[in-house]
Every structure is written in structure tokens, then in C-alpha cells.
Amino acid sequence: MNKSIAAKIKGFFPILDWLPNYKKSDLQGDLSAGLTVGIMLIPQGMAYAMLAGLEPIHGLYAVTVPLLLYAIFGTSRQLAVGPVAMVSLLTAAGIASLNPASPEQYLLYALSLAFLVGLIQFGMGLLRLGFVVNFLSHPVINGFTSAAAIIIGLSQVKHLFRINLPNSEHIQEMVVAIAQNIGDIHWLTFGIGVLGIIIIKYGKKIHKSFPAPLVAVIVGIALVAGFDLTSQGVKIVGNVPSGLPTMSSPSFDMEVWSTLLPIALTISLVGFAESFAVAKTIQAKHKNYRLDANQELIGLGMANFGAAFFKGYPVTGGFSRTAVNNDAGAKTALASIFSAVLIVLTLLFFTGLFYNLPSAILAAVVLVAVSGLIDYKEPIHLWHKDKSDFAMLIATFIITLTLGIETGIISGMVLSLIVVIYRASRPHMAQLGRVPGTNIFRNVKRFNNLIERDDLLMIRVDGPIYFANVEYIKDKIDKWIAKKNDKVKMIVFNMESVTNIDSTGAHELNEWINTWRKSGIDVCMSSIKGPVRDVLNRWGILESVGSDHVFLDDNSAVAAFDHELDTEFLEKYSPYAIQTDSK
Numbered sequence: 001m002n003k004s005i006a007a008k009i010k011g012f013f014p015i016l017d018w019l020p021n022y023k024k025s026d027l028q029g030d031l032s033a034g035l036t037v038g039i040m041l042i043p044q045g046m047a048y049a050m051l052a053g054l055e056p057i058h059g060l061y062a063v064t065v066p067l068l069l070y071a072i073f074g075t076s077r078q079l080a081v082g083p084v085a086m087v088s089l090l091t092a093a094g095i096a097s098l099n100p101a102s103p104e105q106y107l108l109y110a111l112s113l114a115f116l117v118g119l120i121q122f123g124m125g126l127l128r129l130g131f132v133v134n135f136l137s138h139p140v141i142n143g144f145t146s147a148a149a150i151i152i153g154l155s156q157v158k159h160l161f162r163i164n165l166p167n168s169e170h171i172q173e174m175v176v177a178i179a180q181n182i183g184d185i186h187w188l189t190f191g192i193g194v195l196g197i198i199i200i201k202y203g204k205k206i207h208k209s210f211p212a213p214l215v216a217v218i219v220g221i222a223l224v225a226g227f228d229l230t231s232q233g234v235k236i237v238g239n240v241p242s243g244l245p246t247m248s249s250p251s252f253d254m255e256v257w258s259t260l261l262p263i264a265l266t267i268s269l270v271g272f273a274e275s276f277a278v279a280k281t282i283q284a285k286h287k288n289y290r291l292d293a294n295q296e297l298i299g300l301g302m303a304n305f306g307a308a309f310f311k312g313y314p315v316t317g318g319f320s321r322t323a324v325n326n327d328a329g330a331k332t333a334l335a336s337i338f339s340a341v342l343i344v345l346t347l348l349f350f351t352g353l354f355y356n357l358p359s360a361i362l363a364a365v366v367l368v369a370v371s372g373l374i375d376y377k378e379p380i381h382l383w384h385k386d387k388s389d390f391a392m393l394i395a396t397f398i399i400t401l402t403l404g405i406e407t408g409i410i411s412g413m414v415l416s417l418i419v420v421i422y423r424a425s426r427p428h429m430a431q432l433g434r435v436p437g438t439n440i441f442r443n444v445k446r447f448n449n450l451i452e453r454d455d456l457l458m459i460r461v462d463g464p465i466y467f468a469n470v471e472y473i474k475d476k477i478d479k480w481i482a483k484k485n486d487k488v489k490m491i492v493f494n495m496e497s498v499t500n501i502d503s504t505g506a507h508e509l510n511e512w513i514n515t516w517r518k519s520g521i522d523v524c525m526s527s528i529k530g531p532v533r534d535v536l537n538r539w540g541i542l543e544s545v546g547s548d549h550v551f552l553d554d555n556s557a558v559a560a561f562d563h564e565l566d567t568e569f570l571e572k573y574s575p576y577a578i579q580t581d582s583k
Contacts, residue, residue: 014295015072018332029329034338036211036328037080037321041339042346043213044321044369046237046354047362048083050159051152052091052313053167054110055103056237056362057351059083060343061245062312066303067340071333074299075292076279078330080321080339081303085370086145087271087314089152093169093405094263098256107311108251109260114315115250115308116257116264121272122301130293133273137419139389140412141273142378143396148405149373152366154178159363160193162186162235171401189234189360192220196364213365220361221353235359240351244344245311266409267314272297275317282326320369392419427463429476432494432554439555441494454487456561458554460494465505474512481521488521492557496527506539513544524549526557 010016041063049059063082070081094113100106124132154174158165163181168174196216203212223229230236251257276296283291303315325335379397382390392415400408430443433450441458444450457480461473481488501509513523525545528536536542542550551557 011292011295012298013072014075014299015333018077018289019334022332022334026331026334029331030335031338033325033328033330033335035342037325037330037335038339038342039211039214040321040324041080041082041343043217043362043365045083045343046357047365047369048085048088049313050359050362051085051155051366052083052088052110053095053106054313056354057241058107058110058311058313060347060351061310062307062315063343064245064312064340064347065306065310066312066315067336067343069306070299070303071336071340072299073295073302074333075290075295076283076317077286077289077332078282078322078326078335079275079279079317080325080336081275081300081317082315082321083313084271084274084316084318085152085366085373086148086274087267087316089148089155089169090263090267090270090405091313092155092167094260094267096167097263098259107248109256110313111248111308111311112250112252112256113260113264113267114304114313116260117267117271117314118301118304118308120264120268120301121297121304124268124272125294125297125299125301128294130272130276130297133269133276133293135413135416136269136273136409137389137392137412137416139378139382139393140396140409140416141270141277142375143393144270144400144409144412146374146376147397147400147408149370150401151405152370156363156366159235159359160190160367162189162233162360169404186233188229188232189358192223192229192234192358193360193364196220196358196361197368200364200368216361216364217354217357220358221356224356224358229358230356237354237357237359237362240354242347242349242351244347248309248311250308262410263406266406267316269413270409271314271316272300274319275300278317278319278322282322285326320372388419392416421468424463425468426472427461427469429462429473430460431480432458432460432492434558439553441554454484455489456492456558457481457484457488457490458492458494458558460497462497464500464502465498465509466500466502467504470505470508474508477512490522490524490561491516492554492561493523493525494527494554495525495529495532498529498532501532501535501539503539506535506541510539510541510544513541522549522561524551524557524560526551526554 042060045059045063046056047059049056049062052058067081070079074081091110091113095106095109098109100109124130151169151171151174154171155167157163157178161182161184163178163184163186165174165177165181168177196219199216199219200212203210203215224234224236276291276293279291279296283289300316307313307315379390379393382393392412395415396408396412399411403411430445432441433444433447433452434441435447436449436451442450443460444452457477459477459480463469465473477491516523523545528550533542549560551560
């Protein structure tokens with residue numbers, strides 16, 4: 001087979017890269033990790049399905065076929081894919097807008113959402129759009145995640161207290177509803193929930209491999225069965241269907257799709273951002289394989305297709321499970337396959353054991369999981385280091401809390417873009433002065449005692465000159481000229497940090513040169529990079545400036561200003577005409 005074709009096939013099916021070279025020495029770690037994560041997935045999957053508004057069994061379905069598909073198509077060898085709290089809440093929020101009339105219709109919408117997420121992620125992977133996730137800046141993700149974690153936590157209060165609360169994703173509505181119903185707490189249910197939280201929260205201190213969530217589940221089931229707590233009002237999961245998931249089909253109704261599309265896009269981006277972030281962190285510890293952002297999108301897309309056609313709901317890579325998977329010794333994606341096998345065995349033989357599982361225990365699983373997502377240290381850190389990023393984080397946090405999950409993430413993305421545009425429209429600019437006794441020029445604001453001259457303005461623009469920043473650059477130069485009391489006779493443009501010039505930038509630059517020369521101010525350029533010089537040539541700007549006004553460095557430009565320009569001087573200081581390198 002042609003090597004390039006074989007490489008492309010391996011690129012699309014990463015399992016073909018590691019499976020043929022599988023080492024027996026990796027088996028113990030993969031088996032241990034697979035069983036550990038599988039045990040963890042059972043209570044988590046059921047809890048997150050309940051958070052998504054689905055029957056708990058669908059959380060187990062979501063970690064069978066999707067897990068296997070990611071193992072085939074994903075590039076991370078430790079990423080544990082499945083339901084996560086954030087995506088579960090987004091699923092519930094998106095489906096609520098369709099007002100489903102029955103549990104069957106709700107499930108249909110969940111399958112449709114998984115299919116749309118799969119379609120978006122798979123399509124982005126094929127089109128190599130993995131870079132799009134960069135528009136979700138770290139402060140935005142942090143603010144959004146912390147707010148969503150609070151909303152998720154409050155949404156579980158009804159199961160922890162066993163009180164009636166309306167479904168909402170607005171903190172003000174949730175707090176009011178909790179305050180109005182707080183007197184109806186079912187204390188026995190609350191006690192079981194608190195016991196579950198204590199076991200899950202502090203069980204890990206016994207040993208890092210201690211299956212705390214599963215122990216909490218076992219304790220909860222034992223208490224309910226042993227003391228007949230259902231007769232005392234403790235709500236339980238009840239009958240959990242056994243057997244493997246049958247084939248299912250999402251809705252292909254365009255009206256349903258158009259309603260679900262915004263939340264599907266949100267889940268696609270947020271899910272991928274969360275998944276890829278943890279995958280990168282873990283891969284950096286191993287460094288024996290490459291992560292491919294676009295192939296990761298394809299892998300997650302295929303996993304969501306699996307969820308859509310096998311009664312699951314949207315999935316992505318999870319922080320906590322991936323960390324556990326890695327710590328338990330996972331070397332390859334075979335660990336995920338072992339996890340899926342354990343879930344399959346549970347579905348076939350052990351679902352009956354979950355009949356007496358209290359809903360409060362599942363709420364405890366979710367509450368402990370999301371408590372780690374609330375990051376109070378990062379806002380404090382940003383407050384001291386970067387006020388604009390702090391403002392972006394707080395804005396996203398408040399918008400998500402008060403206006404909802406979907407509005408929060410979209411607002412965060414818009415804020416990120418606004419900040420990018422704002423910063424790009426205000427590039428760093430430096431006025432240069434000579435270091436005494438040298439031919440070196442530096443920023444007058446950063447170095448003391450530099451030699452400046454009223455008749456000479458030396459400037460450096462750090463970044464591209466294009467449509468978004470030309471006005472800012474011109475205004476800054478005009479202010480510098482005015483500060484020198486209009487005594488400036490020469491402007492030296494240091495171009496070493498200019499990376500690109502677009503058509504607007506070229507047009508404006510030409511206009512500035514002509515205007516300054518008409519007012520008696522000459523212009524020259526120095527340290528032009530090859531690609532920028534090509535642009536200046538293409539637009540005729542170098543011709544307008546003149547070859548005798550283009551220099552290799554600032555010192556040559558200043559020397560030219562200080563001396564009469566004769567042939568010998570030009571040959572010595574302006575080799576532009578014979579220069580062919582592309583610095």
C-alpha cells in the first residue's frame with residue numbers, strides 16, 4: 001500500500017497506530033485503569049443522566065458505544081469520554097426550550113441533540129477548524145464553568161432536600177424558589193445525601209484508587225433496603241432496565257434542529273474545549289504520542305453519533321475521570337475499551353441492584369463533582385495580574401448566572417472577540433532614542449537617559465498595520481509630532497516588528513508619507529522584513545519613499561539624515577537596490 005495512503009488511514013483511525021504495537025507490559029495498567037474508571041462511570045453516568053433530565057439508564061448507554069468509537073477515532077490515549085456535568089446541564093437547558101410533551105419525546109430531542117453535536121464536531125474536524133475553540137479564552141471558560149457549576153449545584157438541591165423546585169437555569173429564580181420551599185425539607189433524604197457527600201468527598205483520602213462514588217451508592221442502597229426507607233418517603237431510582245441499548249434514531253425535523261442548533265453549537269465548542277484542555281495536560285506527561293485537535297473533533301463527533309443511535313445523549317472528555325484514568329495507569333485507549341466492557345456487563349447482569357438507589361446519592365455525586373469546577377483562585381490571580389481578563393471573567397460569570405447557560409457562553413465568546421479586536425486595534429508603539437555612546441536605539445519609555453532629538457522622530461509599530469488600527473497609529477504619531485512642537489524634520493519608521501500590511505494599511509501609509517512630505521517632514525524606513533517589503537513593493541510604497549530612504553538599520557537612517565546624500569554614502573548605507581534576502 002502507498003505509504004501516504006497508509007498514513008492517511010492511520011491518521012483517521014488512530015487505533016491502527018497504537019494497537020499493532022501494543023506492549024504486554026501496558027496491559028496491567030490499562031486493565032486497572034479501565035476497571036477503575038468503569039466503576040466510577042456507573043454512578044456518574046446515572047447521576048449526570050438525571051441532571052440532563054433523562055432516566056439514569058441513559059447515562060450508562062452513553063458510555064458503551066460512544067466510548068468504543070472514541071477509542072477507535074480519538075488521538076488521546078488517556079481521555080475518558082462520557083457524560084459530564086456541564087454538557088448534561090446544557091442538554092437539559094436546550095431541550096427545555098422545546099417543551100417536550102412526554103419522556104419519549106424528551107429522549108428523542110436528547111438523541112437529536114447528540115446527533116447535531118456529532119455533526120458539528122465531525123464537520124469541524126474534517127474542515128480542520130480545531131482552531132475555532134481558541135475564541136473561547138481561558139477567563140471566559142473559567143467564568144462560564146464556575147457559574148455553570150453553581151447552577152448545576154443548585155439544580156440538585158431538589159433531590160438533596162426532596163423539595164419541589166421548578167426547572168430553571170437562572171440563579172435569581174432558583175434562589176427564590178429554594179427560599180420559598182426550604183421549609184419542606186425531607187430530613188431523612190437530606191441526611192442520606194449528606195452522608196453520600198462525606199463518603200465521596202473524603203473517601204479519596206483513604207487511597208487515591210478508593211471507589212468513593214461506588215461506595216456511596218452501595219451504602220445508600222443498603223440503607224434504603226435494610227431500613228425500608230422508601231416507606232418513609234426517600235425517593236429511589238426504581239426499576240433500571242437491563243440489557244444492551246437498542247438502535248435508536250434522532251429526529252430529522254428541521255424545526256427541531258433549528259431550535260436545538262444554538263445549544264448544540266455551545267455543547268460542541270464547550271465540550272471540545274474541556275476535552276482538549278485535559279487531553280493536552282495528560283499528553284504532556286507522556287509525550288509518546290501526538291494530539292491532533294482536528295482528529296479529536298472527529299473522535300468526539302463519532303462518539304456523539306454513537307450516543308445518538310444507541311439511546312445516549314451528548315458526551316465529551318471529562319476532567320476527573322481522565323485524571324483518574326491516568327493515575328490508575330492507563331497507557332492506551334484499551335483502558336476505555338475495558339471500561340465499556342464493564343458497563344456492558346453491568347447492563348446485562350447487574351442493573352437490578354440499583355433499584356433501591358436513593359436519588360439523593362446521585363445528587364451527591366453531581367454536587368461533589370461540580371464543587372471542584374468553582375475556581376475562586378483564578379479571579380483573584382487575574383485581579384492582580386490582568387484587569388481586562390478579570391473583567392471578562394466576571395462578566396461571563398454574572399451573565400451565565402443571571403441570564404442562563406447559553407447566553408453566558410455566547411456572551412463570553414463575543415467578549416473574547418471584542419477584546420481581541422480592541423487589542424489588535426491598539427498595537428504597542430514605541431518612540432525610540434539612542435543609548436548614549438552606542439548605535440543602539442530603544443523605547444524612550446522603558447530606558448532612562450536616552451538621547452532624543454526634536455528634529456527627528458523615530459517610531460516602531462509592534463504588529464500589523466491594517467484597517468483596524470491605522471487611525472490609532474496615525475493619531476499616536478500626530479501626538480508625538482505635536483509634543484516636539486512641530487520641529488520634526490524626519491520620521492524614521494522602524495519596521496522590524498511589522499508583520500503584515502493590508503490594502504487599507506498600504507493606502508493609508510502612502511497617504512501619510514505624501515502628507516508629511518508636503519508639510520516639510522521627510523520619511524524613511526528601516527529594518528523591513530522580507531514579506532513586508534514584498535507588500536510595500538507591490539503597492540508602490542517603496543518607490544514612493546525612495547530607495548535612498550530605505551535602510552537596513554536605524555543607525556544608517558539617522559546617519560543619512562545627518563549627512564549629505566552622495567553616491568558613496570548611498571552604496572554604504574542603503575543596499576536596498578541589491579538586497580535580495582527575506583529577513
